[in-house]
Amino acid sequence: MDLDKIPGKIPVPIDKLEPGMVVAEEIKLNDKVFIASDVKLTERLIEKLKKLLEDFSIKDDIKIFNPERYKNIDIMLPVHNKSKNVNIRSNQNVLGVEMYFQAYTRVLGELFTNINYKADDIIKEIKKLSMDIQMDLHYPAPVVKNIVLYGSGGDYLYRHSVNVSILSFMIGKWLGLSSSELELLTYSAVLHDFGKTKLDCSTLNKSTKLSPSEFKHIMLHPILGYEFMKKIPSVPEEVLQGILMHHERLDGSGYPLKLKEEKIHNFAKIIAIADVFEAINSNRIYKKRRSPFEALETIKSESLGKLDYNFCKVFIDNISSFYVGEKVLLNTKKIGTILKIDYNNLTCPLISVGSEFINLAETKNVHVKKLIL
Structure with a gap:
């Protein structure tokens, strides 16, 4: 031939x-x-x-x-597997990964919508989706930066769940969880707010402050999600615990069970950190997003009694490294570059503006307005 x-x-x-x-x-x-x-x-x-x-x-x-x-030539070609991710690549930028977020968000929305009709089949697809998300985190930098810069916008459910699953996976990895634990954690995080699909839409989408009775209705979503998923035999108990307990707080001030300390599953403690950070860092109908620096400060503040201190410390230490090197817009309309973030003063990083170094912790009347591309 x-x-x-x-x-x-x-x-x-x-x-x-x-x-x-x-x-x-x-x-x-x-x-x-x-x-x-x-x-x-x-x-x-x-x-x-x-x-x-x-x-x-x-x-x-x-x-x-x-x-x-x-066909008759002996060649070796790489195969797609966990050791070589062929989706999100190391040279992609923040905007370049947006299509993956959009695709995952659309798929999750379809799965949540159809789960009432064929739960066993759909839950397998949701588990597969959680695995796909993990595989796309072989190069986490553009993915995490996308979440830090944009949050989930006004999508409090599907995009929010995708973002929380990514952040939860990263926290678990930074904490040294095993591969099997990371799989279950991500699976649980994808499902953590499923119960919201069972709530009254008018209350869930309300643009003004919720009444006490309406807030009580919203607080049902962990139980509703747990009760639905518990009926599916293939959903592991650890995953169910993350769904049920992600709004519990160590001091007993959370819901729905007002559990404390070691009574709260570690998956729920991790998902709680991701959930709080992502919610603060995103626009909602009833509130504007706060800056990613304020989101870090809130996590630090809540680590003193509400969220797990050690988990929060690991989260802040690691995610703040994704801020370093990014551009910021100052209230003076100048653009600077983040050089260092101090754990004890998270909203006032050390930055450079041209050849000038500015420690915002020591500079009055100058502050970061927002992170920019």
């Missing part, structure tokens, strides 16, 4: 892709690499690719290496 007469690359329609085919040219979405060249397609990767391409209305054929040309 004359190999020179056989094309090395051939176009394949998306619906004709098969496991084992090897991508010959980068697959890009919004000018960002989704799958690199030389990656062998798996069934799961093809399924994920189809969903994303459908979301972005892309119908172009995918270029693969021609099996006829290479």
Whole structure:
């Protein structure tokens, strides 16, 4: 056979892709690499690719290496697995990962909506989604920075749950949890606010301050989520505990059970930190978001009696490193770069403006207005 007469690359329609085919040219979405060249397609990767391409209305054929040309040649090509993530890559920026957030948010919304009709099947898809989220955190920097800069906007449920699951996974990883624990933690975090789908929409979406009776209604969501998921045999007890207890506080001031200290499952303690940070850092119908620095300060404040102190310290120490090197807009309209964040003064970082170094803790009338790209 004359190999020179056989094309090395051939176009394949998306619906004709098969496991084992090897991508010959980068697959890009919004000018960002989704799958690199030389990656062998798996069934799961093809399924994920189809969903994303459908979301972005892309119908172009995918270029693969021609099996006829290479079938008798001994070549080794990388396979998609946890050790080599081919989705979110190290060189992607904050905006470049936004399409992944949007896709996960859309999928989670569909799964939550349909779970009443086929719970056993849907819960398997939700678990798969939580695994996909973990796999996309092989390069966490652009993902975490996206959450810090943008929060979940006005989406208090689906995007919020995606963000909380990512933050929970990162906290668990920083705490040294095992792989199996991280899987269960992320699974629980994805489901932590599912109970809100069982609440009255008019109360949930109310744009003014809630009345005491309305707030009591909102406080039912951990129990509603727990009771629903408990009926599904495949949902582990640890996952259920995270759902039920994520609003409990160490001093007993939380809800729904007013548990204290060691009575609260560690998954719930971790999800609580992620939940509080994400909520403060996002716009809501009834309140404007606060700055990411204020969000850190709140976590630190609540670590003194309400949230687990050690978990909070680990969270702040690690996530603050993602702030370093980022640009900030000052109230003076100057743009600076964060050089260092002091745990004892989280809202006043050391910054540089051109060749000038400014310690905001020692500078009156100058403060950070917001983080910027």
